[in-house]
Amino acid sequence: MTSIALAATLFGPEDLRMVERPLDPLASGMVRIRFGAGGICGSDMHYYRHARTGDFVVTSPLVLGHEIAGEVIEIGSSAAGVKIGDRVAVNPSRWCGHCKPCLEGRANLCENIFFMGSASKTPHMQGGFASHFDAIPAQCVKIPDHVTYQAAALAEPLAVCLHAVARAGDVKGKRAVLFGAGPIGLLTMLAARRAGIAEVTVVDIAAAPLAFATRLGANHVVDISAGDNALKAAQPFDVAFEVSGTAAGLASAIAAVRRGGVVVQVGNLPGGQIPVPANAVMAKEIDLKGSFRFGAEFMTAVELIADGSVDVLALVTAERPLSVAPDAVRLALDRSQSVKVVLTA
Ligand SMILES: [Zn+2]
Ligand SMILES: [Zn+2]
The missing domain is CATH 3.40.50.720 (NAD(P)-binding Rossmann-like Domain)
Incomplete structure (x- = not known):
């Protein structure tokens, strides 16, 4: 059982640190994921520089990261559909399924959305730039063996x-x-x-x-x-x-x-x-x-990556371990040398 996670946590403008976070016992209906890879997004960079992106303002420590993939290592009671050892692309969105936009098939506009690594709500929704994090099975899309975690993490921006x-x-x-x-x-x-x-x-x-x-x-x-x-x-x-x-x-x-x-x-x-x-x-x-985030396109993105239709890795200009995430974000900010920087385990 893992009880501590090491997470890239933003405390304020340009104050991103790797800090240990205690993990609660795995809740019913949740699965625990070991970090495999994570893409650094423009919004992560906005958060880093200004502690805000658009209208979303960071008012308490925020773990960044919403482009993530990893391995399922623990399964909570009544969490069905995944098994230990599954390699998964993680959809950062959890939709409620019963609000008006959800019922209209526009789940990206869900009124009760949980979106990893976002300060759009208070308390903030913690992200996936962490050695371990929890998700629901519906967020986990299994990837075939030939798909790397780096590629799977980029299903989110492709979506x-x-x-x-x-x-x-x-x-x-x-x-x-x-x-x-x-x-x-x-x-x-x-x-x-x-x-x-x-x-x-x-x-x-x-x-x-x-x-x-x-x-x-x-x-x-x-x-x-x-x-x-x-x-x-x-x-x-x-x-x-x-x-x-x-x-x-x-x-x-x-x-x-x-x-x-x-x-x-x-x-x-x-x-x-x-x-x-x-x-x-x-x-x-x-x-x-x-155009805001995505809905069913996440599944399509994983399929297009898996069957080779879209080569997302062609965008990757650097890989850095999660443990140096603050340096990796600073590297990503330098557009003269970076397109996509991906964190690895
Ligand atoms: Zn993004
Ligand atoms: Zn909803």
């Missing part, structure tokens, strides 16, 4: 991107522009390709991520730090994915789509009010859609 593409509607044969060449941007590009998109232009303010986007198959890349002439020349697009989480990105997305185009907001924008050219949403009849 986010599958959901974003689904929100765009039928993208077959369309031209898309994507703002933000981070991991979510790049996985959205791969997901859009699978959905039959004809052409993807990737826009960013940094050269290194754009070079990475080109290697991953972007048709065109635009470095907007040098001005937006190249972007304007390529306009209009049918669909824009705003993944940078910036007001400038959303303004550019609204400007870049054609009349009757679609803009999908995937990035986590700053909290509060931000200036955007909203009148164009009316005048061009733009469908401006939010």
